[in-house]
């Protein structure tokens with residue numbers, strides 16, 4: 001999450017209940033040409049990202065998605081199309097539809113195949129922005145399935161410098177994994193392989209906050225904490241997380257999600273370079289296929305208890321498991337509402353107004 005260092009441009013915030021936001025966003029996507037069901041799926045996914053604390057993948061995205069539809073880069077009302085089906089492995093084309101709908105359909109196929117075969121490998125290409133990738137891992141974990149997801153954005157999403165490089169060559173390439181924990185919320189690991197997700201640079205810019213050191217370079221390849229430098233001309237680049245390790249994982253995402261699916265690895269000359277396309281390679285496993293569900297559940301519980309019992313290094317601190325901070329934020333925001341900064345709200349209102357939707361009524 002971004003550094004909360006205030007600056008002179010710090011914006012005011014309002015708290016809005018998630019159900020109200022979902023309803024408002026749904027109206028905007030209907031006005032942008034989506035059927036009711038599609039509009040509901042997109043709005044629920046986006047506001048869910050806000051609920052769990054990933055504001056970079058929530059309300060803030062609405063105006064961008066509307067622009068993408070206008071530019072013909074995302075097509076409303078598309079469905080996942082199976083291109084190659086070998087039972088446990090399926091290649092799906094998203095036909096440049098909204099990633100929220102295509103992703104949900106692809107993950108339903110993945111769950112069905114993993115139930116049939118014990119595991120499944122699903123290669124999804126040409127989906128619109130798939131949003132918060134952890135949402136897909138959570139969906140599968142709720143069906144008692146373990147999953148791994150590798151994502152890239154061919155072309156349009158090239159924002160990240162490789163380790164040792166000074167300009168944009170890779171996408172922010174998230175990796176996610178989900179582990180069912182019985183009656184408890186699943187363990188969900190979900191992060192970009194870049195030091196910071198691009199949406200979080202936008203959030204910091206909207207809020208007038210600085211980034212942390214080691215997250216971005218300016219347009220001359222020099223380290224900076226100023227989000228404006230990222231959007232300047234020449235543009236800056238995001239650094240990979242953990243140096244050569246994040247850079248290597250990012251290259252792996254390009255290969256699995258781009259080259260293996262046929263959706264293309266980052267390449268400014270690819271046929272999808274002008275679209276915001278997400279490709280995703282998912283491996284989905286039924287624990288019953290290996291040591292069995294009972295052993296798996298017991299052993300994971302032992303592990304999580306063992307890890308959690310580590311003495312906190314700071315007074316009042318705690319060891320959190322992947323997904324725990326999101327579950328906490330969800331509880332808090334479900335009761336208090338979602339904080340929306342004034343820039344994000346104004347941008348959303350303007351996008352809605354451009355489609356003759358008055359969200360302030």
Ligand code: NAD
Pocket residue numbers: 001054056057129130131132133134151152153172173174176188189190191192193196197198200278319320321322323324325326
């Ligand atoms: P992040 O840096 O906030 O890391 C989130 C992960 O770290 C989660 O698994 C979380 O549970 C865990 N975590 C956070 N704090 C922790 C703590 N104190 N102890 C233990 N674990 C902790 O995430 P990010 O890299 O900024 O990514 C944000 C979102 O952006 C993700 O949902 C990602 O899928 C999404 N994203 C999507 C795309 C795309 O192309 N669709 C691209 C990049 C990022």
